[in-house]
Amino acid sequence: MSVGRGTAGYLMHRARLIFQDGAELTVSVEAGQTLLESALAVDAPVRYDCCTGSCGSCVVQCVDGTTVVDSTHQVPVNADELAEGLRPACLTRLSSDAAFELPYSLNAPASMPAKHSAQIVELRRAAPSVALLTLKLDRADGLAFQSGQYVRLAAPGVGEARAYSIASTAAELPLIELMIRLVPDGKMSRWVQEIAKVGDRVKLQVPLGSFGLDDRARRHVFVAGGTGLAPVLSMIRSLRGRARPALLCFGCTRRQELFYEQELAALAAAMPELEVRIAVMEGADGTLRSGTAVSLLQREDFDAETVCYLCGPPPMVDAARKALTAHGVASKAIRAERFQPGG
Numbered sequence: 588m589s590v591g592r593g594t595a596g597y598l599m600h601r602a603r604l605i606f607q608d609g610a611e612l613t614v615s616v617e618a619g620q621t622l623l624e625s626a627l628a629v630d631a632p633v634r635y636d637c638c639t640g641s642c643g644s645c646v647v648q649c650v651d652g653t654t655v656v657d658s659t660h661q662v663p664v665n666a667d668e669l670a671e672g673l674r675p676a677c678l679t680r681l682s683s684d685a686a687f688e689l690p691y692s693l694n695a696p697a698s699m700p701a702k703h704s705a706q707i708v709e710l711r712r713a714a715p716s717v718a719l720l721t722l723k724l725d726r727a728d729g730l731a732f733q734s735g736q737y738v739r740l741a742a743p744g745v746g747e748a749r750a751y752s753i754a755s756t757a758a759e760l761p762l763i764e765l766m767i768r769l770v771p772d773g774k775m776s777r778w779v780q781e782i783a784k785v786g787d788r789v790k791l792q793v794p795l796g797s798f799g800l801d802d803r804a805r806r807h808v809f810v811a812g813g814t815g816l817a818p819v820l821s822m823i824r825s826l827r828g829r830a831r832p833a834l835l836c837f838g839c840t841r842r843q844e845l846f847y848e849q850e851l852a853a854l855a856a857a858m859p860e861l862e863v864r865i866a867v868m869e870g871a872d873g874t875l876r877s878g879t880a881v882s883l884l885q886r887e888d889f890d891a892e893t894v895c896y897l898c899g900p901p902p903m904v905d906a907a908r909k910a911l912t913a914h915g916v917a918s919k920a921i922r923a924e925r926f927q928p929g930g
């Protein structure tokens with residue numbers, strides 16, 4: 588372990604950042620500084636968004652060293668994930684030199700987050716509590732995002748921006764498709780439901796987040812609850828033509844809330860390597876299974892070269908992680924995005 592002294596005489600540690608493509612950067616972390624602050628101080632291209640522990644964009648895997656996580660904030664990982672080494676960089680301080688794996692490549696084709704303006708070109712209700720919103724960016728030149736990333740949407744008259752995962756792929760730019768769950772008394776939900784119409788203008792920050800495909804995997808398993816389908820759909824669409832087997836387990840609460848069924852059937856028909864399983868908790872009929880997305884998983888769905896991607900409300904993601912662990916899937920082979928309320 589090497590311990591240095593910062594310019595103000597503080598104890599300093601070194602953090603090795605190991606990117607998915609094997610590229611590495613080492614940054615100095617002064618006492619009191621978070622891992623994220625120290626990375627940003629030297630303009631390291633790390634992904635982050637809220638800096639308060641709610642979005643989960645800056646979560647990294649600690650593979651060496653001792654760290655302290657500030658538990659006075661909301662923490663975007665659960666106790667099991669903390670025990671397995673997942674660390675939100677915005678809340679993590681170092682007690683020794685340490686090494687962290689980042690779930691994206693240093694040379695990723697994603698641009699830095701930037702502000703954009705856009706117009707609503709389509710808005711339709713896919714289920715009683717799900718709206719599909721298609722936006723056309725005024726300018727998309729220079730913008731590149733990775734499937735799995737999200738936008739922060741600001742709408743006129745809605746005080747706070749909200750995070751929404753992108754369901755479309757970069758190939759469809761300047762169009763961006765979002766899937767929005769309409770929650771009771773939600774500020775953005777109310778705007779989408781009662782005010783928004785085709786032609787309205789909105790502002791976006793994009794691209795954000797570190798959820799995305801692990802290109803090293805030979806097989807991909809996706810577990811999505813409700814509008815958690817959005818980032819997963821973008822990832823599956825981007826797999827077209829890459830001949831990697833993929834499984835999608837998709838669940839909704841009730842039959843009436845199920846959406847995108849026909850589109851998923853069409854996608855599966857166009858992608859022989861994709862298997863789609865759908866479940867609803869209430870109202871299952873002949874073609875649908877009864878249960879949650881998690882209940883659709885089977886032990887034989889995984890091998891040593893499988894990577895699993897979980898997305899949806901935090902309780903669903905936690906349940907899916909438990910089920911995967913019970914099926915013998917290693918923590919390092921699990922990626923998750925939680926749709927934290929107020930995200």
Ligand SMILES: Cc1cc2nc3c(=O)[nH]c(=O)nc-3n(C[C@H](O)[C@H](O)[C@H](O)COP(=O)(O)OP(=O)(O)OC[C@H]3O[C@@H](n4cnc5c(N)ncnc54)[C@H](O)[C@@H]3O)c2cc1C
Nearest residue numbers: 750751752767768772773774775776814926927928929930
């Ligand atoms: C990284 C990230 C990506 C996200 N992507 C998506 C996405 O693709 N699609 C999507 O639909 N959402 C997504 N979310 C959630 C989204 O950002 C908003 O939190 C959600 O749309 C509610 O916003 P609102 O303004 O309508 O509700 P708010 O005004 O924030 O909430 C109003 C009330 O509803 C409660 N509430 C909020 N959300 C829920 C919920 N899900 N279930 C029950 N009660 C709730 C709140 O606790 C509060 O009491 C994402 C969140 C994160 C962090």
